Amino acid sequence: MIKTRFAPSPTGWLHIGGVRTALFSWLFAKSQSGEFYIRIDDTDTSRSTKEYCDSIISALNSLGLNSDMELIYQSNRFGLYIDKIEYLLNQDLAYYDKVEVNEKTKDTNLKVQYENRLNKPGHVIRFRNPRDKTVILKDLVHGEIRFDQKTFHDVVILRSNGIPTYNLTTVVDDSDLGITHIVRGDDHLSNTAIQINLFKAFNESVPIFAHLAMIHGVDGKRLSKRHGAVDINTFLKEGYLVEALINYLVKTGWSYGDQEFFSIDDLLKLFTIDKVTKSSAVFDYDKLNWLNQHYIKSKNISDVSEMILPYLTDLGIEVDDRKYLENILSLGIERDFNLKNIALGLTYYFEDNLNYKSDDLAKLDPIKSKVIIENVIKKISNIQFEDKENISNCIKSVCSDMTLKFKDVGPVVRFSLTARLKAPSIDELCHTLGKEKSLKRLNDFYTFLSSDQ
Numbered sequence: 001m002i003k004t005r006f007a008p009s010p011t012g013w014l015h016i017g018g019v020r021t022a023l024f025s026w027l028f029a030k031s032q033s034g035e036f037y038i039r040i041d042d043t044d045t046s047r048s049t050k051e052y053c054d055s056i057i058s059a060l061n062s063l064g065l066n067s068d069m070e071l072i073y074q075s076n077r078f079g080l081y082i083d084k085i086e087y088l089l090n091q092d093l094a095y096y097d098k099v100e101v102n103e104k105t106k107d108t109n110l111k112v113q114y115e116n117r118l119n120k121p122g123h124v125i126r127f128r129n130p131r132d133k134t135v136i137l138k139d140l141v142h143g144e145i146r147f148d149q150k151t152f153h154d155v156v157i158l159r160s161n162g163i164p165t166y167n168l169t170t171v172v173d174d175s176d177l178g179i180t181h182i183v184r185g186d187d188h189l190s191n192t193a194i195q196i197n198l199f200k201a202f203n204e205s206v207p208i209f210a211h212l213a214m215i216h217g218v219d220g221k222r223l224s225k226r227h228g229a230v231d232i233n234t235f236l237k238e239g240y241l242v243e244a245l246i247n248y249l250v251k252t253g254w255s256y257g258d259q260e261f262f263s264i265d266d267l268l269k270l271f272t273i274d275k276v277t278k279s280s281a282v283f284d285y286d287k288l289n290w291l292n293q294h295y296i297k298s299k300n301i302s303d304v305s306e307m308i309l310p311y312l313t314d315l316g317i318e319v320d321d322r323k324y325l326e327n328i329l330s331l332g333i334e335r336d337f338n339l340k341n342i343a344l345g346l347t348y349y350f351e352d353n354l355n356y357k358s359d360d361l362a363k364l365d366p367i368k369s370k371v372i373i374e375n376v377i378k379k380i381s382n383i384q385f386e387d388k389e390n391i392s393n394c395i396k397s398v399c400s401d402m403t404l405k406f407k408d409v410g411p412v413v414r415f416s417l418t419a420r421l422k423a424p425s426i427d428e429l430c431h432t433l434g435k436e437k438s439l440k441r442l443n444d445f446y447t448f449l450s451s452d453q
Contacts, residue, residue, distance in 0.1 A: 002034030003180045006065070007170065009041045010053035013231030016283060017185060017215045017223060019063065020249040024212060025183035026065045027250075027271045037177060038067035042075045043169055059232045063242055064264070072177070074169050081164040082118055084172050084202065085125055085157055089118070093201050096123045099160055116162045125158035127168070127198065135193040140210035140273045142186070147193035155194055171195050175204040183273075186211040210273055212253055213280045223283050239311060239339025244292040252281035261294070289337035296339070301326045304339075311343035317350045324349075327432050331424040349433065354419040354441060356448045363421065369412045370449040375402060376413055377442050385435040391427040416445035 006022040008014060022038075029036040038060065042048040060066070088094035099122065118125065135147040157168040174182065189211050199206045215223045235245060247262050254276050256262070262270070296304060305325045312319055319325050328349050329342075336342045348354060375398045383390045399409050414423050417438060423429060430438045 001180075002029050002032050003037065003178055004029040004034065004183055005037040005039050005174070005177065005179050006060075007039040007041045007173075008056050009044060010049060010056055011044055011047040012052060013233070014056045014059045015223070015231055016235075016249070019059065019232045019245075020215065020252060021183065021185055021212060022060060022065050023063070023246060023249055024210075024253065024273075024276065027267055028181060028183055028210070028273055031268050031271045034180075035068040036065070037069055037072070037179070038065075039072040039173055039177075040074065041166070041169070042073055043078075043163055043166070045075065045163065048075070055231065055233055059236070062236055063232075063246065072173065074173065077169075077173070078116075078164065080176070081169055081172055082116055082158075085118055085164065085168065088127065088157070088201060089125070091201070093128050094125050094157060095128060095154075096120055097126050097154075097156075098122055099124050118158060119162040122160060124156045124160050126154040127157045127194070127201070129154050129194060129197055135196055137192055137196065137209060140181075140208060141213075141276050142189075142211055142278055145189070145192075149193065149197075152193065167191055167194050167198065171198040171202070171204075174207060175199065175202060179207050181210065182207045183210045183212065186213055210276070212276065213278060215252055215283050216280045218282055218284075220282075237340075239307075239342070240288070240292050241295045244288070244295045247295075248288045248291050251287075252283070253277055261291075293337045296337075296342075301329050304329055308339055308343055308346075311340050312346070312350075315343060315347060317347065319350075324432075331428050331432060348418045348420070348423075354444065356415075356419050356445060358419055360415060360419075360421045364412060364415060366449050368408075369415075370446065372398070372402065372404075372409055372412045373416055373442055373446045373449065376409075376416075377439065377446065380430070380442070381439060385431055385438070388427040388431045391430045395426055413442075417441050 004025040006025050008018055008022075026036045028034075038057075040053060040056075042053065057071070085094060129149065129152050131149045131152060133149065135149060137145040137147065139145055155165070155167055157165050159165060173179075192209060192211075196206050217223050232245070236242070243263065246264065246267075250262060250267060250271075251260075254271070256270050256275065299307075305322060308325070308329065309319060312325075328346055336345055376395070379394045379398055380391070383394050385391060395406070395409060395413065398404075399406055402409070410426060411421050413426050414429070415421055417423070417426070417429050417433065424432075433441070
């Protein structure tokens, strides 16, 4: 049975690149009826925090990337690592090396207790890396890679502060869990030869590796905060849908013909590691936004209204009439790319008093606008709002009476109703707001124009 794992370090938030690695590892296993494990690599006890750990687990659960066994924490396994290092010492495959102790190495800040029989102050333990032959890696993504061991040094496997290092712990855990395939970023390629040698030193089967190319920013450099990259939970909180995020991340390193949209079921049927690209991907916000908008538009209005409610609540808006919200969403759901922005764009529907002092106001002629609004109020007061055509005809009548074009009248009326120039059509706005609220806003804007502003 295929067994894969994802092993995040809780020393920071889970970012886009890490999520894609977890997704590809999960897909590789699940598409072949295998198992996927999550291991928390928290041996860096001074930097690992519960907050980061909880955030990572929450994100993975939200995306449906759940572990097939209880979560494993390396901080609970120090005793096992010491046993394995002792084995290497006894086999003359590791040795003590004296090092200068500085303030960093002295401060252990250990959060776990274990019997460290091997710790010798002022010394590290190094793995005696063989240098007599070339390590050959047959990577599922990059193909055959050769490592000349003559250039390798003997890596530290136990620091002077008593903490085992990454190369040692990851090999021990992968062996112990029976991991058959390791899917990870190609920033780990430099560690792979050392780890292969450690697997062999323990007389363990060497897993098959698949190293994923990194995700870069538009400048070609590794994706980071300077490119606007944020942790995956922030994307979720801003209203990016799980299916959109998964669809986008898959497309950053894998393709299937010209197909753009993939459900989880599609991916489980179609995903194969041989279609993973060797080249780096560029994180494209426009593409992600386009995909997210597509998935939002594909949902029922009632479902979107349910999803949008928390965002409106965060804005201090309590929705008493769900039908009113659904009517609003039917007008504006195509106008933005995430739930948070959609909610922000709906606030004017719920406000009692609009703030007309905006940048858009400067684009209107106040004198001309006042006359237009005055005429609209006179006309619109005498019509029924149930039929949107009545509203449309009313605005046309104002244009005709004033010998103006719609482009002169429409923006003024739209601004009076929303305090912005970009908004749904006037007939849709008035029909949704209702006659009472529409007239109030028209009169409010007229009063505003009549004041000193």
